[in-house]
Amino acid sequence: MSPWSTRRNLTIGLLGLAVLPAACGGPPKVEAWRDRNCGCCGGWVAHLRAEGFEVDDKVVDAVGPHRQALGTPSDLISCHAGKIGRYALEGHVPAAALRRLLKENPKGVAGLAVPEMPLGVPGMEVPGAEPSTYDVVAFGRNGAWRPWMRFRGLEAV
16 A cells, blocks of 8 residues: 555545534534623533533624624523524523534524523522523514423422
């Protein structure tokens, strides 16, 4: 076997290893934009990472331009913005809701949001306090939204 064949085979093999995680459904990737002065946003990022998501955590001076680019309705604004695949994210959306979104890939849905900042959402846990029951909502490009999943703390109900 010539040295060129060996190098070519090695190169092809290494390229295969580089794309293998994506081809085999490697960890879902989330882009997150958050304010540097917010601690709860870091808690949400930590929750996603603990749940097996890869997070590109971008600390920015202003989250608004990212929300606008993602098309997040103004009545759903919360704490931070994100994106997973083609979907926009707003606020403390639990990993379980993201998994369902990716599995079902619903038509007409532009993103998920947890409006406001309910107690017990990922990043807003308070030891000894009862978590809130809250809705994760799905929104479309037209700004209309509907309930997607209901949670109490991190548990789907």
